[in-house]
Amino acid sequence: MAIFGSPHTTNGDNCLKSLIFGQTIYTMKQLSIIAFALISIFFASCSSEFSTSPTGLEYKIVAANPDAPQPAVGDIVAIRLTCRNQQGLTIDETPLFKMQLKAAPAGQPSVEEGLLMLHKGDSADFRLQARFYGNNQALTNDSLLTVSVKMVDVISREEFERDREAARIAGEREEDQLLIEYLQKNNIDTEPTMSGLYYIETEKGTGPAPIPGKMVAIHYEASFLDGRVFDSSYSRREPLKFKLGARDVIQGLEEGVARMHRGGRATLIIPSPLAYGDRQVGPVPPFATLIFEVWLVGTEE
Secondary structure, three states: OEEEOOOEEEOOOEEEOEEEEOOEEEEHHHHHHHHHHHHHHHHHHOOOOOEEOOOOOEEEEEEOOOOOOOOOOOOEEEEEEEEEOOOOOEEEEEEEEEEEOOOOOOOOOOHHHHHHHOOOOOEEEEEEEHHHOOOOOOOOOOOEEEEEEEEEEEEOHHHHHHHHHHHHHHHHHHHHHHHHHHHHHOOOOOOOOOOOOEEEEEEOOOOOOOOOOOEEEEEEEEEEOOOOEEEEHHHHOOOEEEEOOOOOOOHHHHHHHHOOOOOOEEEEEEOHHHOOOOOOEOOEOOOOOEEEEEEEEEEOO
């Protein structure tokens, strides 16, 4: 609470107004100096001016945390990014995502150069021409873009590798346990092949076996161990065609189809090393065992 004091004289001839804040008395002259200093600091921190790096990248640090970790090339950074054109319209916006930081291209401005300036928790705006940002047919090469970045986290390459290895071990153990439970629940005693594929023939085909390097056509339904279907050729009303041995499909599917004869049907239980491994691919999560119900409808002779 501020209480205005009454005018008083000093040495009987100077009359100065005073303000009392708490127990401290400030003269109006002192308050003016303080106010000027605060205003100067405020405008300096909120300056809209961009600086320019030797490569020509324009940058403005919006929020700085100089004592926080700063990434190096090869580290993993978690960022949020928004890109706007000269009219201020958003043309690219990504939610929080992680990426491995690469070296900035020599002699030209880049977002990588800007990211290497930042610390964890920093926010910044970068300006550069479209040709240095990425391919976008809706933009001309000389279009000026503003890229706003928030650096949410910095993870060293060593820490990332440790975390990934721990996640891999945990993921493999969980997958193995779920597969054991599935086999027991469904009374499946089929031995896996050398690769780990469970091949269960449900209807023997009477036609020829597929030939490596030749085209095959299959109808299939793909599901997870819990029965959820995530893909089906039946819903598309046409079989899937691929060249056997060309690695156009996952390894487990290719190996299973190679064991069939035209007209035959089989259930393929495909552990993740024969599918997508530790990667998230579309609806398939890492370390997911997949079930394929396959009908070999065509083979090229």
